[in-house]
Amino acid sequence: MAEPSDPPPPSDAELPPPRVVSAARWNVSLVWLVPAVAIAIAASMLVRSVFLAGPRIEIEFKSAEGVEAGKTEVRYKEVVIGKVVGVALRDDRERVVVVVQLDQSAARFAVEDTTFWVVKPRIGTGGVSGLGTLLSGAYIGTDAGVSTRSRSEFVGLEAPPLVLRGEPGSIFVLRATDLGSLDVGSPVFYRRTQVGRLVGYTLDADRDELTLKIFIEAPYPKLVTLNSRFWNASGIDLTLNASGLSVSTQTLVSILAGGIAFEAPADVGKSPPAPQNTVFTLFNDRRTALAPPDGIAVPVRMSFDQTVRGLVPGAAIDLLGVEIGRVRSVTLDYDAQRKRFPVEVTGEIYPLRLGPVRSALLRDVHNAGDAVVLEKLVADGLRAQLRTGNLLTGQLYVALDFVPGRARLAATTEDGAVRLPTVPGTLSELQPQIAEIVQKVSKIPFDDIGRDLRSTLASASRAINQLSPEAQKALAEVQRTLQRTQATLESLERNVADPSAPVQRNLEETLLELQRTSRALRLLSDYLQQHPESLLRGKPADTAVPKR
Amino acid sequence: MVLGCESCGLVSPAVRVDDPRLVQECPRCGHVLVATKPHALQRTWAFVLAAAVLYIPANALPVMVTTQALQRDEHTLLGGIHELWIDGSWGLAIIVFIASIAVPVLKIGVLGLLAWTVRHKPHWRRLERARLYRLVETVGHWSMLDVYVVVLLAATVRFGSIASASPGPGLISFAAVVVLTMLATWSFDPRLIWRDAADGRAV
Secondary structure (H helix, E strand, O other): OOOOOOOOOOOOOOOOOOEEOOOOOOOOOHHHHHHHHHHHHHHHHHHHHHOOOOOOOEEHHHHHOOOOOOOEEEOOOOOEEEEEEEEEEEOOOOOOEEEEEEEEHHHHHOOOOOEEEEEEEEEEEEEEEEOOOOHHEEEEEEOOOOOOOOOOEEEEEOOOOOOOOOOOOEEEEEEEOOOOOOOOEEEEEEEEEEEEEEEEEEEEEEOOOOEEEEEEOOOOOHHHHHHOOEEOOOOOOOEEEOEEEEEEEHHHHHHHHOOEEEEEOOOOOOOEEOOOOOEEEEEEEHHHHHHOOOOOOOOEEEEOOOOOOOOOOOOEEEOOOOEEEEEEEEEOOOEOOOOOOOOEEEEEHHHHHHOOOHHHHHHOOOOOOOHHHHHHHHHHOOEEEEEHHHHHHHHOEEEEEEEEOOOOOOEEEEEEEEOOOOOOHHHHHHHHHHHHHHHHHHHOOOOHHHHHHHHHHHHHHHHHHHHHHHHHHHHHHHHHHHHHHHHHHHHHHHHOOOOOOOHHHHHHHHHHHHHHHHHHHHHHHHHHOOOHHHHHHHHOOOOOOOOO | EEEEEOOOOOOEEOOHHHOOOOOEEEOOOEEEEOOOOOOOHHHHHHHHHHHHHHHHHHHHHOOOEEOOOOOOEOOOOHHHHHHHHHHOOOOHHHHHHHHHHHHHHHHHHHHHHHHHHHOOOOOOOOHHHHHHHHHHHHHHHHHHHHHHHHHHHHHHHHHHOOOOOEEEEHHHHHHHHHHHHHHHHHOOHHHHHHOOOOOOOOO
């Protein structure tokens, strides 16, 4: 039932008719703008994200550690240029293929020489890198290529490259025999300031040598000149040799991590900066690095008939105090004829260290070679001798010297090495001489001499005892003789020593005359000293007394 | 034939109007009186079509971009549901799926069906079609759930470089889809379903 206040439902006839008014001017077809705009928006969105997406590339890695599809980004200089959209195993299951969707703006990265690697936290000698990835997860780093040939399949690097393309600086090549404690990333120092780093090394099996590549950052490549010497500045270099103990280090970092240092020797003049990829030798320490270049060594052999305790490989070979070579090896030999053990010492002589003298010597032998020069010097009396370099440590070195009074000796060459004749060392030369003296002394028959002496003394005392009565007589005779001599002396005193004696007076006059003569002589010599010309010209005439 | 005013409830006898530029108006409150909404089908079709078109980028493009530390992540609708499912939050995954995938698809499909049957199969299952329309009208508002979540995240997760979230282009499309389906629902006139059922019985 309806409520009482409600009006009764009107019949159709009672209903008021609706007013008829003009409609708002609105064109219905405008509603179709909505789907049109929707299509336009959707199309633009899809086109932008699908058709304008950059190229899709595939990168091969050994392992997909840290790489996640849909999450891992591809970055260049920390700018995101793409994203990993898929990770799959290669068909042969040996490697992993990472599919990367590059951004449209990064289309230029899909070229031949672009390199990719996974950035992960790494702790190495060169420092800690990729710490940011601890929070963000790994990402794929990129080094943009410059090639114009596009490519879509790449092989990823297992470690970040040490030199990015376009990084200003230069690469130089070092040849070394030993890597020491160096590693990729080891710093390169110049005046104890880091100017670069070791970016790679390979062992050259053919040359049995290490080839190291170092990168010197701009603007320092110009510090590397053609004269620069590189040496391994790893750790602490503690050397004990004939010249004593020496300690040298670079920085604390290089003590821990190793490093390379370079410098130009002070005695050579300025030289132009070295071009890229110039090959240098990596020396083991600073001293050898800065030494004048050794050039080609002339091998020598020496044989010593004495102990060589204190002579170690690497000991110096001196010529008159100038180090011109090094001992290579010390070995024991056996001489069956003499039943001796001569010590065979091999060494190297660097003729370049002789400096300008070398060319003069070479001219002497009509440029027949350094070995011939050495042979000629040997023929002229050059001898090798072991000398003590350091009395405290007993280190020995080989001194080459011209020993006078030795027989001329033709030099011989064996196995391409010049054999240098040797003379005993200073101390060892003394030893046989002393031994000889001692031997001679021991040969003296002290026992026989003693026996003879004693019998002589005994017979002498016997003779004295027998002589005693005659001796007393003889003594009395002597007394008489003495008395007579005294009388003679007294008469002599009267005739000679008395002032009034004629002998005495004559003597006095003679002495006075002599005194006058000597005075005259002095005057003459004084005059001559002042007027030496008078010896030639005679005495000049006295100057006339001026008249009034 | 009478017309009921949707605004004040007054019922007036329909007047025959031949000029399309003239409309009838409630004599009491002035509200426009129509037997069915004018051009309802055309509008519905337009909005449904627009919604269907925008639904493609809404799913293909990321709806949310999150940045944690240096890692930038883009989430699409289906990707997000997939992640939730993988993580074991099945309930949440189902809720998000219903809100962001099932409901919009259902609405677009149902509205398309309703609009199509009005023209081509006017007598087919009218009662069920009327129920479907009521369902679509009721459920429509809940599709905005995703948009709310993303907008809330974008507003609250702002920790500078450590973590941040921002809406992606897909979200705008998605919001447009939701709004367009609501507009389509509103444009459709359920009276069209019953246009020829003069006897008052469901046929």
